[in-house]
Amino acid sequence: MGIEQISPALIIGTGLVGASIGCALSEAGVVVHLKDRDRSHAIVAAGRGAGRLEAPDPAQVKLVVVATPPAVIAQVVAASLEKYPNAVVTDVGSVKTRITSDLQALHINLRRYVGGHPMAGSHQSGPLTAAPELFVDRTWVISARPENPDWAVERTRQLALTCQARIRELDAAEHDRAVAEVSHFPQLVASLTAARLAQVPSEDLRLAGQGVRDVTRIAASDVTMWRQIVSANTAPIREQLVAMRDDLDHLIGALDDPRVVIDLLTRGNEGVRALPGKRGKRPDEVISVVVEIPDAPGALGQLFASITTNGVNIEDLSIEHDPDRPAGYLSIDVAPERADALRQLIREHGWGLRS
Amino acid sequence: MGIEQISPALIIGTGLVGASIGCALSEAGVVVHLKDRDRSHAIVAAGRGAGRLEAPDPAQVKLVVVATPPAVIAQVVAASLEKYPNAVVTDVGSVKTRITSDLQALHINLRRYVGGHPMAGSHQSGPLTAAPELFVDRTWVISARPENPDWAVERTRQLALTCQARIRELDAAEHDRAVAEVSHFPQLVASLTAARLAQVPSEDLRLAGQGVRDVTRIAASDVTMWRQIVSANTAPIREQLVAMRDDLDHLIGALDDPRVVIDLLTRGNEGVRALPGKRGKRPDEVISVVVEIPDAPGALGQLFASITTNGVNIEDLSIEHDPDRPAGYLSIDVAPERADALRQLIREHGWGLRS
CATH class of the missing domain: 1.10.3660.10 (6-phosphogluconate dehydrogenase C-terminal like domain)
Known part of the structure; x- marks a missing residue:
């Protein structure tokens, strides 16, 4: 199992999200075909490395990603299920229940349709700012239904994994x-x-x-x-x-x-x-090192300078007060792997660490 | 006229704004004294280069900047006008009418009080992230009143100018x-x-x-x-x-x-x-260069690559459509001084410029 199960892929709709998926898949070695009602968008997307403009052989296509405007997703999914008989069809729509109910109203067999929603985007639209890393570490929701065979869900998962997203399985209503x-x-x-x-x-x-x-x-x-x-x-x-x-x-x-x-x-x-994390980090991804604030500003200036020149990246800083003492404590949050270096630095300056 | 008219200065309240003002003034050569009810804040501010902890000679102080929490500004301004008889007293409060009316209720002579409001700050508070550049190119509102003598307003202007802010004079209600x-x-x-x-x-x-x-x-x-x-x-x-x-x-x-x-x-x-400007730039600070999108994605990929390697910083990009033609136009916004280099680059690639 790997990218071969989704290659060649067809992306329909080459706005920011479609073009960025194309860039990520192409970079990973997937053969990507691009299609857009507006040819200049597809050209720009191709120019950014999202894929090729030639139409694929319909029977060969293994995955269709529908990245059109929301209002036409159901219709494009329905047409794709018919035109690409061996493909799994997924989409990137922000709302999942409506697409499914629209498709069900058309009495279409939905075994090969697996809903998806990569949670990335921008207030910018269009392929001009497309980038393969748009989905890295972002959540990609997959809304599988009981009628989806495992292999269909698996191809959709492979799409999200190839874009380096974090998969979250959620039913459409949730x-x-x-x-x-x-x-x-x-x-x-x-x-x-x-x-x-x-x-x-x-x-x-x-x-x-x-x-x-x-x-x-x-x-x-x-x-x-x-x-x-x-x-x-x-x-x-x-x-x-x-x-x-x-x-x-x-x-x-x-x-x-x-x-x-x-x-x-x-x-x-x-x-x-x-909201989870801080600048994308979970709380368990930083460690607080607490140092007594020396009652001499020159010393503190040196500490700040040392931290900077030693390349310790400070995630957060706060002042804590000790009601029993005139001076307070400085709490310095750093990545766990930098905490020892910071403690060492503080000891070298002769300041008091609080464990 | 210059920084000597505001040196020595006293900053009362060394949170983010007060400490940053201290850093900017100190960097410019002003002698800055720091005062805070919470000594650890003043120490941290001094450690970041905001000024010194020693109390000034009251008669010598030329400018007092009140950067305390809003609720006590009026009271600290009143006390400062009395304690520093030769100083102009200004503040950094976000609301101006209330301070003035509170002071007027105390029947204090307000000739030496000139209200101010540097429009910079952060959701972070405290002196830990203080930086001299906090006010660079930010608006600094000065709310002078008819009773203020010119020299008092001038010292307040000098404070804002030394912090490299843009001065805006506005009455308190506006x-x-x-x-x-x-x-x-x-x-x-x-x-x-x-x-x-x-x-x-x-x-x-x-x-x-x-x-x-x-x-x-x-x-x-x-x-x-x-x-x-x-x-x-x-x-x-x-x-x-x-x-x-x-x-x-x-x-x-x-x-x-x-x-x-x-x-x-x-x-x-x-x-x-x-909202004025885009990323801080006024619309007249960028020029749009418009190029016809070549109907071959490889060419466009080369153009993007050339733009990047030639160090042309793109401020904005957009696709424009021509209803009469299949391909569209790419509008590339750059700083005026880079526009010629970009046009040259586009001509070298043999693409069509639209003036």
């Missing part, structure tokens, strides 16, 4: 609820926030800093694609929006009450902490 | 409305969104990607500081929250109506575009 919570709802919040900015005097926008840019960054996303995603997943999205409106109503009514504001800000802190 | 729109409101939206995440199953959070992390990043900010900011600027913040609630209500009621969703997403696109 997937759709989760993406409503962590993707579709935040998308609409970003749009609601950015829509406000469109109403304020442009003079005022000159005071915008990084914070509002981050909050609204994804509001620059493709309107057509997101309209299609939202309309395919309205029920779980609405649940989140209603919950937020209740919080918002409460806040508006009690903006002068510090307890209410503190409660909201604290829950916001908790929500950010609940 | 400032407070603008920051409610572009800073305080987005902060609360981030908290509201992150507060939702704290309620969803942790399994679902494993599907979180970069989008939701961006939307909620600033929700990790300091609760105490933001509670103080919000309570000092409730009226203009409430206006934004109410406007968003109206949009949200409308969206919840019409989530199945594609026109409503398209309208929101489109307004969101407009809002992001309305």
Whole structure:
């Protein structure tokens, strides 16, 4: 088993995701054919190394990846199942239940269709920024159904593995609820926030800093694609929006009450902490080395300089207070393999380590 | 006129902003004294090069920068005006009208107080990440009042210039409305969104990607500081929250109506575009070079490779379509001084430039 079970592959739709899959597969040695309604997209994707433009022999194709806009995925999957009789057909759509129900309504045998969703992308669209590493260490959801034979699921897994993604198997409904919570709802919040900015005097926008840019960054996303995603997943999205409106109503009514504001800000802190990892790292991937802050700034300056010149990459830093002593402690988070070097460095400077 | 008019300076409060100001001033040659209720913060700040821990001679101090938590700024400004009789006192508070009205209520002569607000910071707090370049090219609002003599305003300007910030003069009310729109409101939206995440199953959070992390990043900010900011600027913040609630209500009621969703997403696109610049650049700082996409992917691959090896930094790329022709155009945005080199490169490859 290996890439031969998915080679040759056909990618239909060469936007950012389709073209990036093509780049990753091609780099791994898979023969990739590209197809797009818009030939200039396919040309650009091919120019970035995503694959070739020639049509494949339909009988030979082992895997079809449907990476079209969401609204036409079901239709392209149905046509592909018919045209490529020996291929497993998968897709990259952000909503899974609707595609399956649309296909079931067409009374198509879905044994060879295995739903997928690589959780990577960008507010940029199109193949211009396609890159083979787009999926490395990202989650790739596979929504297999009982009727899928093992070999069909296996080819879909091989696709995700070749793109170096982390596979997560989830049924369609579970997937759709989760993406409503962590993707579709935040998308609409970003749009609601950015829509406000469109109403304020442009003079005022000159005071915008990084914070509002981050909050609204994804509001620059493709309107057509997101309209299609939202309309395919309205029920779980609405649940989140209603919950937020209740919080918002409460806040508006009690903006002068510090307890209410503190409660909201604290829950916001908790929500950010609940997101797994920090810059993609899990908490068990860093170690905290704690050093007593020397009561002489020159010494601390030397420590910072030593850390930098010794190539110890600091993941996080925080000051901890000791209520019984005037000076505090500095907690330095580093990768586990660097912790000993850092402890050594601190000892060499003669400072107090706290275990 | 130069740094001698603000040297020695005293910085009260050595969190991220105070310590970074200290670093920038020290680097420029200003003698900086540091003061913090929490000595370990002042020590860490001094260790990062922000200044010295010794107390200054009160009569000598020419500039006091109050960089304490918002709730105590007015009180520290009042005490500083009294203790440092020859100093101009400025602050870094995010809300300006409340400080002035609190000071006026104390019947203090405010000739030597000039409000300021450097628009830089981070969701991180404390002096550990302090850096002299925090304010470079960032906006620094100065809210002078008619009673301020020119020399007092001039010292405040010198402070901002020495930190390499861009000065913007705005009266306190204008400032407070603008920051409610572009800073305080987005902060609360981030908290509201992150507060939702704290309620969803942790399994679902494993599907979180970069989008939701961006939307909620600033929700990790300091609760105490933001509670103080919000309570000092409730009226203009409430206006934004109410406007968003109206949009949200409308969206919840019409989530199945594609026109409503398209309208929101489109307004969101407009809002992001309305933010000045792209990655900090103004639109007039890039030039678009447009090349016809050659109908052969190998050629395009060569072009990408050439652009990279020739060190032309691409600011943005987009595909433009020509309805009358099968292939499209590639629009490549570069810094003005690189445009000729790029055009030359394209001609060398024998491709069609569109002026």
